[in-house]
Amino acid sequence: AENMLRTLIAPGVETDTTDPWYDTAIRIRPMTFAAVDITDSNLHLPVENPFIPENLEVNPAKKSDVPQLITSSENSQLWYYPEHEFQLPKAQVFIHLKKAKVMTDARQRVLAKLYARTVNEALNTYSYPASLAGLNYRLAATDQGLEVAVGGYYDKLPVLLQRIFDEMGSIEISEEEFSRYRSSLQRALENNLKARPFQRTMAEMKNWLIDPSFSDTDLLPLVSDVTLAELSEFADNLKQDLATVTYVHGTLSSEQADHIGNLTQQYFPASASLPDPSLLVKAPVGKFQKIVEQDHPDKVMTLYFQGEDSSDTARAEAGLLAQMIASPYYQYMRTDQQLGYIVFAMAYPIKAMPGLVFIVQSPTASPEEMIKHSDIFFRQYEATLSTMDDEEFGLFRQGLITRLLEAPKNMSEKSGVFWSDLSSGRYSFDTRESIASEVEKLEKTRVLNLYREAVLNGGWSQLLYAKGDAAEGYTDIDDIDRGSLPRIAEPQYPLPEELSSTSVR
Numbered sequence: 001a002e003n004m005l006r007t008l009i010a011p012g013v014e015t016d017t018t019d020p021w022y023d024t025a026i027r028i029r030p031m032t033f034a035a036v037d038i039t040d041s042n043l044h045l046p047v048e049n050p051f052i053p054e055n056l057e058v059n060p061a062k063k064s065d066v067p068q069l070i071t072s073s074e075n076s077q078l079w080y081y082p083e084h085e086f087q088l089p090k091a092q093v094f095i096h097l098k099k100a101k102v103m104t105d106a107r108q109r110v111l112a113k114l115y116a117r118t119v120n121e122a123l124n125t126y127s128y129p130a131s132l133a134g135l136n137y138r139l140a141a142t143d144q145g146l147e148v149a150v151g152g153y154y155d156k157l158p159v160l161l162q163r164i165f166d167e168m169g170s171i172e173i174s175e176e177e178f179s180r181y182r183s184s185l186q187r188a189l190e191n192n193l194k195a196r197p198f199q200r201t202m203a204e205m206k207n208w209l210i211d212p213s214f215s216d217t218d219l220l221p222l223v224s225d226v227t228l229a230e231l232s233e234f235a236d237n238l239k240q241d242l243a244t245v246t247y248v249h250g251t252l253s254s255e256q257a258d259h260i261g262n263l264t265q266q267y268f269p270a271s272a273s274l275p276d277p278s279l280l281v282k283a284p285v286g287k288f289q290k291i292v293e294q295d296h297p298d299k300v301m302t303l304y305f306q307g308e309d310s311s312d313t314a315r316a317e318a319g320l321l322a323q324m325i326a327s328p329y330y331q332y333m334r335t336d337q338q339l340g341y342i343v344f345a346m347a348y349p350i351k352a353m354p355g356l357v358f359i360v361q362s363p364t365a366s367p368e369e370m371i372k373h374s375d376i377f378f379r380q381y382e383a384t385l386s387t388m389d390d391e392e393f394g395l396f397r398q399g400l401i402t403r404l405l406e407a408p409k410n411m412s413e414k415s416g417v418f419w420s421d422l423s424s425g426r427y428s429f430d431t432r433e434s435i436a437s438e439v440e441k442l443e444k445t446r447v448l449n450l451y452r453e454a455v456l457n458g459g460w461s462q463l464l465y466a467k468g469d470a471a472e473g474y475t476d477i478d479d480i481d482r483g484s485l486p487r488i489a490e491p492q493y494p495l496p497e498e499l500s501s502t503s504v505r
Contacts, residue, residue, distance in 0.1 A: 006031060011183075051126075051133035053155035056089040058251040066429040067247065067418050068499050070254070071261065075270035077495075078261035081249040081418060083411055090134075091154035091250025092415035093161065095264055096423070098243040099145040100275040106214045110185075110222045111234040112141035115171070117181045118231065122167045126160065135160050139168075143213070144275060145242075151412060154252040158260060165267040171235050178228040186223045192216045193294070198342055198361045201292050201302040201465035208290070208463075208477065209281050209306075209350055211487060241272040247422055249415035277425065279487035280351045282306075283461035289474035292467050299468035300342075300361040301370035305454055306461040307354035310491055312431075315347075316438035317450050318354035322347035323400045324447070325381060329358065332377045339365045339373055352424065352490045356454070367466035378455050385448050393444045404436040427493040 015025035060082030067081040083091075101108045116139050123137070130137065135152035137160060150161050173181070193200065193216055207215040246264045248257040283306050307314055326345045334343040340362035348357035360370040408414035421429045428434075453459040464474050 004031065046129075049129045049133055051130045051135050051156045051160055053089065053133065053153035055155040056153070058087050058089055059253050060084060060251045061254045067249070067422065069427075069496050070257065070499060072495060072498050073270070074273045076244040076265065077246070077274075078257070078264075079245070079247045079422060080254055080257040081247075081415070082254070083249060083251045083414075085414070086411040087251065088411065089153055089155065089251055090151070090411055091157055091248060091252050092151040092412055093149065093157065093249070093260055094245075094247045094415070094419050095148040096142070096144065096245045097146045097148070097238070097268055098245070098272075098275055099238075099241060100272065101241070102141070102145045103143055103275060103278065104212050106218055107222055107226070107230075108234070109141070109143075109214050110219050110226055111231060112146060113219075114181060114185055114223075114226060114231055115234055115238075116141045116146060117185055118171050118173060118178075119164075119167050121177075121181065122171065123164060126163050130160055137164060139164065143278060146238075151415075154250050154256065158256075158263060161260065161263055165263065168235075168238070169267065171232075173228070175228055178231065182223060182226065186220070189216045189220045189223065193220070194296075196342070196361065197292075197294055197296050197298050197300040197467045198302060198359050200294055201300055201467060202357075202359075204290065204292050205302060205304055205463060205465045206350065208482070209283070211279050211281055213278060239268055239271075242268055242270055243272050243274040244268055244270045245274070245422070247415075247419055249418065250411065277490065278351070279489055280353050281482060282486045282488050283463060284480065284485065285458065285461055287458070287462045287464070287474045288477040288480060289464035289466060289471060290477045291470055292465055294467055296467070298361050298363050299366055299370075300466060301359065301367045301374070301471075302465040303358045303371070303374065304348065304463045304465070305356040306463065307349075307454075308460065310352040310354070310488070312434045313438045315349055315352070315354045316435045316442060317447060318349070318356060318454075319347045319404075319435065320397060320400050320439055320442055321447055321451055321454075322356055324385070324396045325356075328381060328384065329374075329377060332380075333360055333370075333373060337373050339370055351488075353488065356460075367464070367468045368471045371464070371471045382448075382451065382456060385444075385451055388444060390444065393447075397439055397442060401436045401439050404432045404439070424490055425493060426491075427495055 013027065015027045017026060017028070018024065019026045061080075062082065063084045064082055067079045070078045070080050072078075099108070099112075102112045103109075119139055123139070127137075130152075133153065133156065135150065135157060137151075138147075138149040140147050140149075148161075148164060150157055150164070192203075195203075204215060204217075207213045207218075244264055246261050248260050307318055322345060329345040330343050333339050334341070340360040342359065342361035345356070345358045348355045358374055360374075362370070408417060417432070418429055421427075421431055462474075463477065464471060470476075
């Protein structure tokens with residue numbers, strides 16, 4: 001004990017001096033605790049690790065190109081992908097517990113975040129032995145409910161999943177613990193609001209474009225008056241009006257995937273229809289701006305061009321244009337004009353709608369200057385694009401195709417790609433391949449025409465989210481009647497035919 005350094009960081013700590021490097025209040029003192037009595041009664045080996053795998057066989061079902069739908073109803077889905085490429089006795093499991101109220105009610109969203117923090121604290125008991133045994137887990141609130149993710153050696157994965165489900169069903173915390181978790185959530189939201197200005201502007205822009213959606217600014221005022229009783233009620237009612245989507249990916253068998261799906265239904269029986277996803281607000285054609293207030297010395301311009309349709313062809317066109325324009329925009333704005341130390345341009349699809357975003361953050365330049373020079377660049381780049389030879393254009397096109405078709409490096413990355421498509425309702429699981437196929441067909445004339453229409457001639461909506469002074473020529477976005485604007489759903493794909501467990505063996 002005399003060789004131990006004990007550090008306490010907390011709001012109510014008594015201090016008597018100041019740290020000379022960080023200028024923070026501290027107190028340093030000798031430790032007053034009695035030496036620990038190490039006897040046979042309190043010194044022992046760790047208890048048996050229940051998560052150590054015993055079955056290391058690789059026995060997936062027959063090979064499939066995409067995940068298979070095992071069971072489906074209006075309340076739940078179970079998907080399974082038999083992994084053959086990465087021959088390891090591992091699996092990745094994603095479970096989305098969907099509740100419509102979490103999507104539409106800001107207070108329920110706060111409670112979902114607080115509930116996830118509470119359960120994660122209770123699960124700390126299992127995190128270390130699970131990690132030693134090659135298992136990891138994550139529980140997080142989403143815009144539709146709660147997501148449970150478990151990955152690693154598949155043999156004892158159901159054991160860990162059961163422990164997680166048990167903790168989710170029986171949270172018991174004191175007022176003191178609740179107060180600590182609530183303060184932790186409050187600090188996290190406050191820290192999000194202190195993020196770099198370009199991140200804040202992008203977050204505010206997405207919040208305006210997605211309906212329903214709640215920003216950290218919306219949620220923060222609600223945190224302080226949420227009560228333990230409300231959290232307990234949220235936990236007690238979690239199983240009510242619930243829909244579930246379970247995805248099992250790995251070298252485990254279809255019967256084992258079935259078992260995981262049955263565990264989900266056993267603990268969280270689905271009783272509500274799968275909720276419709278959030279929608280995208282279609283901004284009107286024109287130039288609109290929003291000034292974002294933040295206590296930060298830098299200024300920022302986030303200029304977003306929203307596409308007209310969400311077809312794969314449109315996404316391919318926007319993606320290729322972004323691939324071509326990104327480097328010269330950086331060169332002009334950062335290197336030549338030195339307008340900011342953070343500068344980038346990229347494709348920015350939101351809920352399958354293609355888009356372009358141009359971002360500059362600077363300690364000196366104003367958004368007005370950033371916009372002015374961006375407009376100069378846009379006009380100059382038209383000549384660059386129109387005189388580009390076929391060979392150079394082909395290199396850009398092939399570069400994007402290569403990036404889209406880049407093979408996943410491991411099972412986790414591969415399952416993440418499939419889960420992304422599954423979560424967006426793209427049941428063909430071919431987003432990247434389809435867009436790459438469309439890129440291959442593109443000619444330079446089509447991209448040049450798109451550039452002129454979308455960027456130069458104002459054919460696409462332009463939203464400017466800025467920190468600093470307002471820019472001329474842009475209408476205040478708050479003048480728009482957002483409620484009257486059309487909403488756009490992501491493209492709908494039919495569910496594949498349901499497969500029984502026996503048919504995928």
